[in-house]
Amino acid sequence: MDYELAIENTPDAIPGGTGVLLLHPSTGETDRIDTDFLTTDTDHMLIISTRTTAREVEQKLEYYDVDETNATILDTLSIERGYTRRPTDNVRYVSSPDDLSGIVEAAREFLDTHDGKLRVTVDSITEMAYYADEERARGAVADLLALLSEHDAVGLFHLSPEVHEDAVVDDFRELFDGVVELSADGTVESVF
Template sequence: MDYELAIENTPGTVPGGTGILLLHPSIGETDRIDTDFFKTDTDHFLVISTRTTAREVEQKLEHYEVDESRATILDTLSIERGYSRRSADNIYYVASPDNLDAIVAKTREFLANHDGKLRFSVDSVTEMAYYADDDRAYEATKELLALLDEYDAVGLFHLSKEVHDEETLDKFRALFSGVVDLQEDGTVTAEFQ
């Protein structure tokens, strides 16, 4: 199954199983790319949020006019920060951003329980590495990429260029068949195999 991409300077479509690495300087411009990724050719999508709460993700989707009826959110912050959690069918919770096994398990649950064209984004791998460490975040990323293959889905993984050294960035780059590089000025370059 092929998926349309609405990210500038990327191929028009990518096959199911494709993981895309979004390298970015700061978080400001990533929302536009993330929401464009979800708007197109998607039946259901999962936002794996290690950076913001479910409420903040909902505000982002609303601001960028993304169809929230197709959204499921995995909130990894609210429990750790002691925020109240709203019970909803489309919101999953795990205890903290370093609970990587639970993040992978909840992602598998989402993919197994939905049909059609499925996408997820990990916002962000950098936060996973901050709470856990680079090696554990790398292994979790590999597991999430394997789920894309298994369920014929596509995924977008955020990684900050400002936080990681070049060796770490290269290690993550090597996992992905597509890399989108967001510059400080908002321009986008991409490299797909």
């Protein structure tokens, strides 16, 4: 199954099972790329957020006119920060961004219980590595990519290269079928 890819300077479509690495400056405006990825040719979407709370994700989806009825949000921050959390059909929680097995298990559950064209975003690998460590984050990313392949889904994974050693960024690059680079001036380039 192919998925349309509505990100400038990328292929028109990618096959199911494809993981895409989004490299961006830490101050880069990734919301446009993220929401374009999620809203095109999608039946259900899972948004794994290690950087913002579910409430902030919901505000982003609303701002960009993303149909939230098809979205499931995995919030990894609210419990750790002591915020009130109200689980709903569309919002799940794990205890913290370093609960990598919980994140992978939540993704597995989402993919097992939804049909059709499925998209997953992870915002971000950088935060996972900050809370856990780079080696454990790489393992979790590899597990998530294996799940995408198993379920014929696609995924977009954020990484801010300026806070990692070049060798670490290269290690992550090797895991992915496609890399999209967003520069500070908003230019997008890609390699697939």
